[in-house]
Amino acid sequence: MDNKKILIIAHGHPDVHKGGAELAAYQLFQEYEAQGLNVMFLARSEEPPHGGAAFSIRNKPNELLFHTRQDDDFMFSNIRTRYIWSELRDLLARFKPDVVHFHHFFLMGIETLLEVRKTLPDVKIVFTLHEYLAICHRNGLMVKNKTNALCSKASPRDCHGCFPEKSPADFFMREMYIKRAFSVVDTFISPSHFLKQRYKAWGLEESSIHVIENGIAKIDEKGVKAKQHEELIHLAYFGQINSYKGLDVLLNSLLLLDRKDRKRFVLDIHGANLEHQPKRFQNEIFENLEKLKGTVFLHGAYQNADLPSLLDSAHWAVVPSIWWENSPIVIQEAFRSGVPVIASNIGGMAEKVVHEVNGLHFSVGKVMSLKNSLLRLIHEPDLYSKCCEGITAPLTIADSAKQNLALY
Structure with a gap:
């Protein structure tokens, strides 16, 4: 050429x-x-x-x-x-x-x-x-x-x-x-x-x-190395906040956890445009954020260049979209940083994330299914290191x- x-x-x-x-x-x-x-x-x-x-x-x-x-x-x-x-x-x-x-x-x-x-x-x-x-x-x-x-x-x-x-x-x-x-x-x-x-x-x-x-x-070579959970399991959500991205499913799954189990998690939400969504959806998200105060933190918009540093503290990235998706860039971003992904079991998400190899699937839109996946993170601690080891570097x-x- x-x-x-x-x-x-x-x-x-x-x-x-x-x-x-x-x-x-x-x-x-x-x-x-x-x-x-x-x-x-x-x-x-x-x-x-x-x-x-x-x-x-x-x-x-x-x-x-x-x-x-x-x-x-x-x-x-x-x-x-x-x-x-x-x-x-x-x-x-x-x-x-x-x-x-x-x-x-x-x-x-x-x-x-x-x-x-x-x-x-x-x-x-x-x-x-x-x-x-x-x-x-x-x-x-x-x-x-x-x-x-x-x-x-x-x-x-x-x-x-x-x-x-x-x-x-x-x-x-x-x-x-x-x-x-x-x-x-x-x-x-x-x-x-x-x-x-x-x-x-x-x-x-x-x-x-x-x-x-x-x-x-490409970023500086980090290698795929599992971070220590210690007491808290850090979850991260990246992307637009709308009714098709499934943030409401994620928040509701956390709310279904027993208080003792919920205290094991921290969820950082990085995303924008909530204010442009239908009022009913906004109200549901804000009400759940209030109920999950101390567990969930809303950080707002981010620059793509900031993703590696934002993923530094994350153990798992969560992609709970309720539509098919194609090739969500956040999955590639997570894998580049050695972070396994919990994703809906459909479309391009299920293609990129291999269940129990580099992440977990849950039934799309099903709050109980995602809740059960979160409980696995608590009760099967070896699952994290296993999925970290299963990550291969994404295409540059x-x-x-x-x-x-x-x-x-």
Whole structure:
């Protein structure tokens, strides 16, 4: 790839949006730069255009913000802002990339894929699938709208059941519109085998989807060495605080413990956006935090670079999400620091965490199941050192970049 040009496109810049997909795209860009490759990063931005221009420089000339918006959240369309596509075409014609690697279409408009293909008929288009947004209108969660039951496969009729205001025909047309845009992609990348199978069931060719994990930055070699429990077992939760991440399940499981057993635990919660959640959910979390005062500590938002130090005191990381997840970066972060993980037994979580090898599974959304897992930490002290020893180092960004370049 020494003489090739690479354009990486993301739906946000990690300086502004802290999502895992944005971070994965940007870190890949930085790794390519470090290798001396000719690479450009293009991130969609909500910031107002500078002088009405479609693009602006973020940090350096090969790091651009794309000032566009998604007009139709159902079809992911930006038809009404097509007046700026000419500037996108001009950028593509000037840079002339050999590979365009999309890490999303959300907020930019899915027609961006079609514009790249029209402008550069011979370019290699690669697309990393980060979740199920193309399949599921409910924010890509694949969770039933009324019952919060897990959804295994989308269909126009079932989707109409979740969103009665949209007809089955609307959902059929939505699927066809997205698949039309996806038809110009040469190859897809999935960070987990589970996600790949979901898109295969949805209709993508299995042979077109390659599994490559999102790499993670290396830190000073710590080795996997169990920390002493002493009297307290330190649990850590990282991530957004919303009703799909399962923090309420974790808090309720602690509340079910006998007071004597509960005193064996300390839970540190690192996460933000609770204030943006429905009032009922906020009230439940705050009430449980009050009941668990002295056991649970809410620390608020954190920077990704802070994770190694925040994990220093943790014995176990807990990932209790009630939706399928894909490849939660917190699991890789925990394993990098030698911390075993307690996770829901579904989706990418169950794929990354091997039960009783590098962590524990519990039944998704089941408070009693998680409570029983916590009791095992007390009554089976050897389980901790066993799971620590079972951890293998996660894929590094350099290794992930090597696999991506080979695919290009």
